[in-house]
Amino acid sequence: DIQMTQSPSSLSASVGDRVTVTCRASDRINNYLNWYQRKPGTAPKVLIYAVSNLQSGVPSRFSGSGSGTDYTLTISSLQPEDFAVYYCQQSHSTPWTFGQGTKVEIK
Amino acid sequence: VQLAESGGDLVQPGRSLRLSCTSSGFTFGDYALTWFRQAPGKGLEWVGFIARNFYGGTTDYAPSMKGRFTISRDDSKSIAYLQMNSLKTEDTAVYYCTRAVQWLGRYWYFDLWGRGTLVTVSS
Numbered sequence: 001d002i003q004m005t006q007s008p009s010s011l012s013a014s015v016g017d018r019v020t021v022t023c024r025a026s027d028r029i030n031n032y033l034n035w036y037q038r039k040p041g042t043a044p045k046v047l048i049y050a051v052s053n054l055q056s057g058v059p060s061r062f063s064g065s066g067s068g069t070d071y072t073l074t075i076s077s078l079q080p081e082d083f084a085v086y087y088c089q090q091s092h093s094t095p096w097t098f099g100q101g102t103k104v105e106i107k
Numbered sequence: 108v109q110l111a112e113s114g115g116d117l118v119q120p121g122r123s124l125r126l127s128c129t130s131s132g133f134t135f136g137d138y139a140l141t142w143f144r145q146a147p148g149k150g151l152e153w154v155g156f157i158a159r160n161f162y163g164g165t166t167d168y169a170p171s172m173k174g175r176f177t178i179s180r181d182d183s184k185s186i187a188y189l190q191m192n193s194l195k196t197e198d199t200a201v202y203y204c205t206r207a208v209q210w211l212g213r214y215w216y217f218d219l220w221g222r223g224t225l226v227t228v229s230s
Contacts, residue, residue: 034216043203043220044151050214087151091215095169096141096153 002027002090006099012107019075021102023088026069032092033071035064038101039084047086048073078104108132108219112204115224122194126224128187128204133219136160136182139207141217142189144200144226152200154178156207157187194228201225 003026013019023033031051036044046055048064051071061076075082083106088099114126128140139162142154155168157178166178177190187204206219 032214043222046216046218049216050210053210055218094153094156094167098151100150
């Protein structure tokens with residue numbers, strides 16, 4: 001199985017901050033990498049698919065990059081509605097796996 | 108456009124349970140479907156996948172569920188099912204049905220999720 005490791009596990013930031021979340025795969029996943037946002041009591045919502053493609057309706061302050069085993073989610077200017085848990089997920093090979101999540105909290 | 112899971116319940120170890128995933132607002136048969144779960148205090152875990160009937164409705168499962176869980180679909184009713192047999196206490200989780208999208212014929216991602224249904228396996 002491909003293990004996905006996110007860092008940090010949590011972070012505190014202020015509105016307007018630039019935030020970066022990192023995801024490392026235990027093996028090369030060749031850009032089969034998605035990012036999800038999850039707010040309390042709700043199901044995950046896809047933000048970005050295949051590394052850098054923004055899902056329809058997702059604000060452009062979200063962006064993704066990376067290759068090989070290392071990938072990054074960036075929020076260019078954190079907004080109040082962005083406080084949530086973010087997950088990376090690989091779809092390179094089954095079993096499809098998620099990172100453990102990064103909680104973005106208000107500073 | 109939505110998915111809704113149902114059928115979650117409290118069941119004893121070794122028993123069976125069938126979950127349903129009903130859809131509305133889109134052409135159910137045009138999409139593959141995937142089940143995920145999240146156990147209390149644990150991360151998201153892939154359960155299994157079913158392709159469109161156009162591609163034979165093929166299925167794939169996580170190793171720990173293969174042989175115990177079966178996913179099926181009835182496109183005429185816009186419903187998918189997750190049949191769970193020989194349930195174990197470690198199967199206790201919220202189960203989510205999701206719509207799977209394949210971009211450029213290669214990259215799978217999950218763009219529509221239900222709210223989930225709770226399965227508790229306990230004696």
